[in-house]
Amino acid sequence: MISWLNDPTFVAGLFAGVFATFTLFVGLAACLLLSRDLYGLDHWKLNLQMPVSLWMNLGYWKDTSEFAEACRNYLKQVFETADITTPQKSIAILDVGFGCGDQTSTILGGIISGGAYIGVTNNQVQLQAASRRCRDLHKELDTSHLFCADASKPHAWPEEIRSAVDKLKNPKLKGKWLLASDCMYHFSPSRMPLWQYAARNLGINFMGSDLCMSNTASWREKTLARTIGTLMGCPWKAFLTMEQYREQLVACGYDRDSIVIKDVSVDVFPGLVAFLERHDKALAESGISLGEGFRVARKVFGWFAVSKVVRAVIVVARLPKVKDAA
Structure with missing residues (x-):
């Protein structure tokens, strides 16, 4: 049997490291989501019609506003x-x-x-x-x-x-x-x-x-x-x-x-x-x-x-x- 598994100090440290990493990941994800407020206005990007048109002239505006x-x-x-x-x-x-x-x-x-x-x-x-x-x-x-x-x-x-x-x-x-x-x-x-x-x-x-x-x-x-x-x-x-x-x-x-x-x-x-x-x-x-x-x-x-x-x-x-x- 692998000897280090019998070492309580090592096993405790291993689990503590994994838990700390997981906690850090969850914390970062939460901060990212909260800072970007999914229920604000950022979702305008999802409503863009792709591909975006790239016209560039002065336009002839009779009967249109687009x-x-x-x-x-x-x-x-x-x-x-x-x-x-x-x-x-x-x-x-x-x-x-x-x-x-x-x-x-x-x-x-x-x-x-x-x-x-x-x-x-x-x-x-x-x-x-x-x-x-x-x-x-x-x-x-x-x-x-x-x-x-x-x-x-x-x-x-x-x-x-x-x-x-x-x-x-x-x-x-x-x-x-x-x-x-x-x-x-x-x-x-x-x-x-x-x-x-x-x-x-x-x-x-x-x-x-x-x-x-x-x-x-x-x-x-x-x-x-x-x-x-x-x-x-x-x-x-x-x-x-x-x-x-x-x-x-x-x-x-x-x-x-x-x-x-x-x-x-x-x-x-x-x-x-x-x-x-x-x-x-x-x-x-x-x-x-x-x-x-x-x-x-x-x-x-x-x-x-x-x-x-x-x-x-x-x-x-x-x-x-x-x-x-x-």
Whole structure:
């Protein structure tokens, strides 16, 4: 028989150690549970709908108060303005600033099939998120790639991107579009290098949502708007008037008579500001902060809505029709 079992002192010490360990474990567990109060508000995390949507545009708020739906509707408004209202089997899209996957999945899941989709973003984290979330949707397309690069400087794109984008020239693809949703006001030095590349090198039309300066803005209002834009990471003259916007598109090769610039500010800014106010209050009730950046954004978009100095617009521009040879 094992001798140490006959030692009463050892056995007593062993049981005391086990009891102490068990007591410590129970005590720690109790403290953890009490400190986190399961009957407080922490269970909001269990009510999150997964996967969480990661839309990020200004939103088109007519007939909705939900952020994801407003963002989706803004994208749909762009396509409807371009007369793309049903799924297209041979459409080609070069999507710049595509976000974290929601825009891409909306396009791949219901707007195009059997065509081509190329996405370019300058944010590596968003590229990774979009790639994970849209992996299976890409399988149905002839050409589908997501890349990380500065979309405003197409002539500096690496060969891998240029080679993929060149496939959009395929004559079998009907309806070729450059799509830019709420991103081109960040392009430096301007939007023109990408427009020129799209029109002259790729031969594709343009559609997107953007911000324009009001034609009636005073010098003081323009200076204030451009200062705000600079703080938002935009070039000083990113906010063009609608006429300036049109002239730049024409200079890049787009047909003047085909250009549509639709002011949708009334369905964009007020709804976004109201949502940010509601969301900030709702988060505060759970002890969460919306963040100072979004609070500042709410004030900026509120000023845009009231002053009407900066306008939210949807833009569509087509290339000139090729005339048949005589």
